[in-house]
Amino acid sequence: MELLHKPLSIGALKLSNRLVMPPMATAKSEDDGKVSQDIIDYYDEKSKGGHIGLVIIEHSYISKEGKASSNQLSIADDSVIENLKNLSDVIHRNGSKAIMQINHAGSATSAEITGSSPVGPSTVPHPRNPNVIPRELSKDEIKDIISSFANAAERVKKAGFDGVEIHSAHGYLLSQFFSPISNKRSDEYGGNVLSRIKIHLQIINAVKKAVGEDFTVFLRLGASDYMEGGITIEDSLIATGEFEKAGVSALDISGGFCGYIKPDAKEQGYFWPLTKAIKEHVSIPVILTGGITDAESAEQLLAGGKADLIGVGRSILKDSGWAAHAMGI
Template structure:
């Protein structure tokens, strides 16, 4: 039996195959609100249910953490009606739907945030976005951000989604705390890996308090920075095990301060596979692999060789909405 069409039923999120549509920013929101253009887009991508799980693009949990003008909002109750329609559109097509929640931290600017200053774990310029020097967050401000993650997660559940994904990749705030390049703190939120993921563990705990133990919680981890002095695979193995202990149900692996590609390996299909394979050695929860996968056979090979439990295909599906149907039917 093909691994790609094999069901996943060993976690809280039961899926009918191993194909995921990963979160990809579309810029289609209407000033943060769900637009008809966004509903049409996700309807088209999920049609037929050939993709078992759709992870909605990163959504900001507070205006201070807004990354761009066209980003979707999970920060206001007034968007709930649109979010409910978005979940319904995907469910109608027999796919599961997850919302990814995020705070941009230093990876934004005052034009995007509406006047709020950049913030981060330390007063260090974001090496990916080159934005202004951020204000270093104090402990009280960190607690406030943890609470906004909690409130956002409750909105996700109330809108009818099947789970929530915490974003800690691609140089955004939680990823900034995780990386020793951008986190130079000397208090309990800095130092070794366990210090740098303290905020993650607080967010996971808060989110689970908001949604309950039976609601699936995913975490997208920017596992390696691929930069001098940045995070490495060994860091991510330690972090992944702690996230599992804290109650994360699925780990979604991507890049750190380098973004969503690996320098020098952008043409390789599944270029984060060395990380997912290493993480699978230390955790028992499912692991999602994304990164340059464009061929169904490549996805099949990555699954059959034990590199990951789920495969995310983004740009190929973005270019061709029939990709998933063709891939699944080729495995039958």
């Protein structure tokens, strides 16, 4: 496992190896979104021994209106910082680095969860929420969301994490702006690819101003919807080039409206055609996840130039000793 063991520096972030635990929602937070003892115990168990180079904490909502589900982690106000420090401390003591993913659900939620009507770039129902027509966001509301992302990122830094990941995948709000399926706007936030990622670029800029140049910023991108009329790899090559120019340090690639599963996928690392194309287009590291279950496959994907880092989710979820075995411990 020579390549899997190889260290990697991403900006100021120095990883001991190429293994990543990707963000996976646990639904274990307190009712108010604060870190619970169950969450601390969970991440403690997964990161024991420091065999995972990077742990990406599950998506956390930047505002109540952006909450996706019950018992989701919150990064929406300063009251969550103290408990989050306990979480970052545990992972660091175990020898792994940790970043936190921040998110707004957009139309991928319900009034029962948020207490208000779901919003989106346009009045287009979410494919997973077809009976709910979201309210189209105004430009002032978009500015508020940009500020909420920046404020959330600042809290991530105050809580002692090594970086922050902006979530634009799996059909959540930023994925909705990127996808022609859900973005039918006629203003500067809709139309061609550069217009559909304007909100992303504004968020990246605001986040970097809030956390400073030395704090590492990742972006998770749903690089294809695998649906007619949706995001294509050609769109994503344009977008990722712009994200790199804006100062994103690494790209974490997954699906758009299809979620974290590629339709009819059977091979390990099934998003590799996306990551390989993007890796050849940008100079920043690219993370590949998707159905990877053994270390040999992870090594082969790295050796084949498919990605720079390998995310292993469900296998680590099922077996907390997976990383130790993979690293030959």
